Amino acid sequence: xxxxxxxxxxxxxxxxxxxxxxxxxxxxxxxxxxxxxxxxxxxxxxxxxxxxxxxxxxxxxxxxxxxxxxxxxxxxxxxxxxxxxxxxxxxxxxxxxxxxxxxxxxxxxxxxxxxxxxxxxxxxxxxxxxxxxxxxxxxxxxxxxxxxxxxxxxxxxxx
Amino acid sequence: xxxxxxxxxxxxxxxxxxxxxxxxxxxxxxxxxxxxxxxxxxxxxxxxxxxxxxxxxxxxxxxxxxxxxxxxxxxxxxxxxxxxxxxxxxxxxxxxxxxxxxxxxxxxxxxxxxxxxxxxxxxxxxxxxxxxxxxxxxxxxxxxxxxxxxxxxxxxxxxxxxxxxxxxxxxxxxxxx
Numbered sequence: 001x002x003x004x005x006x007x008x009x010x011x012x013x014x015x016x017x018x019x020x021x022x023x024x025x026x027x028x029x030x031x032x033x034x035x036x037x038x039x040x041x042x043x044x045x046x047x048x049x050x051x052x053x054x055x056x057x058x059x060x061x062x063x064x065x066x067x068x069x070x071x072x073x074x075x076x077x078x079x080x081x082x083x084x085x086x087x088x089x090x091x092x093x094x095x096x097x098x099x100x101x102x103x104x105x106x107x108x109x110x111x112x113x114x115x116x117x118x119x120x121x122x123x124x125x126x127x128x129x130x131x132x133x134x135x136x137x138x139x140x141x142x143x144x145x146x147x148x149x150x151x152x153x154x155x156x157x158x159x
Numbered sequence: 160x161x162x163x164x165x166x167x168x169x170x171x172x173x174x175x176x177x178x179x180x181x182x183x184x185x186x187x188x189x190x191x192x193x194x195x196x197x198x199x200x201x202x203x204x205x206x207x208x209x210x211x212x213x214x215x216x217x218x219x220x221x222x223x224x225x226x227x228x229x230x231x232x233x234x235x236x237x238x239x240x241x242x243x244x245x246x247x248x249x250x251x252x253x254x255x256x257x258x259x260x261x262x263x264x265x266x267x268x269x270x271x272x273x274x275x276x277x278x279x280x281x282x283x284x285x286x287x288x289x290x291x292x293x294x295x296x297x298x299x300x301x302x303x304x305x306x307x308x309x310x311x312x313x314x315x316x317x318x319x320x321x322x323x324x325x326x327x328x329x330x331x332x333x334x335x336x
Contacts, residue, residue, distance in 0.1 A: 002249050002285040003205060010208035013215050024218050032214030035257045036206070041167045046253060047202060048173035051195030052180065055187045088201060088251065089286045097293035110302065113290075118280045123253045130256040132329050138320050139273065142313045143280075150305045157301050 042126045049122050050086050057085070059095050066099070066108040078108040079147060082115030083140075086122045107155040114147035205250040209258070217261050225265035233268060238311060241271040245278025255279040263333035269326055270318040277310030 017025045066078040087095070096109050119140050120127065127136040164171070177195070181188025229237040248255065255276050262272050282303060291299040321329075 006208040010211040028214035028218040031217045032210040036210045039257055041170055045169040045173055047198045048195050050198050051191040054194045055191030089289050093289050093293035120252055126253045126256055130260055138317050146309050153305050154301050
């Protein structure tokens, strides 16, 4: 649905651009291609890393590691798992929902989801390419710490 | 050809690892190829419109407008726009960085760029809907409400850590990407 809207707006704007100024549209397409081509090797590598890590780490194993009884250690493991893995939302949320229903801890799940979104170890090389090493490390470090704050607040509010 | 090989060296190495896995650990290797293929399809579906829009944005939106809307003195407006722009996105976080580079070219304030990246990571609307569907609305809304002040706060903190000179260097690098 959202993807459809994205395609729709891209095509409509592209047509509008083409009818206004062909040369400029050509420039824009060149820019799009250059930007994509520049980052494509990293994108493809990330996708393979996701495949390999997820193949070795089954949902069952994640469940064992961050179950309800796992406490602070579980939270730490959940945060590390969330930081190093890159799982798309449509895979991650059904997984966490199943974890939660089967007695997974809320705080562990919250810290897992938060780090999954905000901290990216696998994507760090891409981030460094655009933001430099210092900014990337500070951003990911701060985000990692904040994920624990999010999890603890959520634990407080929702249980 | 040599350049191409160099650019794709990690990808080639990982592909080889994947095939070795498939040979020696068929179960893991097969699953890994399956997951990679799915992610690849996802990428090829979501990435083209993002980059098309990025190109159009680059040639049609004048620098002055972005400086005015999201530049150094854009204040609350810049913050809101950065949040909205990041939230109305789709796709994995790594697709956000090329867009961030275009924002740099257009003179967007650094903290607003970081905020845009933060929003892309944590408050993307399609993801929020999915999250609400599987974890429940109270889980999603609580996380969202805690995250919004967090990403705003963090964008300022990170900008504080970076000297003007370093910022210039990052912006220049963005220009060449």
